């Protein structure tokens with residue numbers, strides 16, 4: 274199969290491929306998604322094949338407006354409408370009770386479903402034209418860093434999917450926040466573009482699931498099966514160093530071997546490039562700009578797979594605001610191998 278590379282003018286063609294049961298790479302504000310008709314079990318099955326994704330890891334259904342929730346969900350609590358009003362379209366996924374029409378393959382057999390209304394206008398236009406809910410996980414091979422450009426996604430999916438629509442680099446850069454509204458108090462399953470603080474301002478108390486901040490031990494049952502998998506990882510092992518930026522930079526400078534890869538804040542680039550001319554160094558963005566860091570985190574992790582590095586060291590922001598999502602992705606990429614300085 275040849276993967277067609279479409280532009281934002283080709284939304285109609287992308288919608289037709291979805292309606293015909295094909296797979297399309299779709300730009301969203303978070304990361305590129307691998308979409309299919311969410312009501313077509315066979316098409317959804319192809320997503321799992323293309324990604325090499327375990328069958329027990331459920332997908333998110335994407336809709337063009339909040340009113341579609343009623344088509345696919347039941348027992349919708351009032352707070353779901355409050356959240357939708359405040360943060361949709363945008364980088365937030367709500368876990369709700371599903372209606373029976375949603376195929377089991379989408380939800381991995383759970384009686385709940387993840388629902389999201391993306392902010393990227395091209396994405397919403399494709400879904401609206403296809404007139405079906407679009408099931409989509411991130412468009413990477415399972416386990417690899419999520420794609421934040423069409424080029425990243427082609428690295429993983431060329432020849433495995435019908436088409437990809439290039440909508441430019443993703444403006445958020447980390448996946449959607451996932452909030453489970455089927456329990457009381459609501460539970461944060463994955464931090465993302467909508468922050469914990471923003472959720473709390475609407476919901477009051479929010480419990481942060483333990484899988485967000487630490488490694489699940491053998492035998493522990495995660496709330497969603499997908500939370501147990503190794504994630505976002507480049508091929509070389511990653512060590513995360515947290516703490517005040519000047520201190521974490523100094524720690525890495527004194528512990529990394531000359532050939533080790535480094536992910537650092539912009540301010541410390543000269544330190545690492547001066548130290549070793551052959552060292553691959555990826556900049557995350559200014560220490561004080563977490564939005565910029567979120568846009569670069571997956572690209573930084575992915576770039577190391579084009580190098581020969583055998584170890585990667587990463588500076589990490591504090592976990593307030595979108596910092597919680599950045600630290601979560603870095604910590605997962607590192608298998609929670611974290612040094613606090």
Ligand code: AMP
Nearest residue numbers: 331332333368385386387410411497499
């Ligand atoms: P991805 O977009 O590739 O990160 O995959 C979708 C994420 O949504 C996975 O981490 C799933 O575990 C999560 N998810 C999807 N549906 C549900 C659900 N019903 N309950 C909990 N988590 C879900």
Ligand code: MG
Nearest residue numbers: 410411412419
């Ligand atoms: Mg993913």
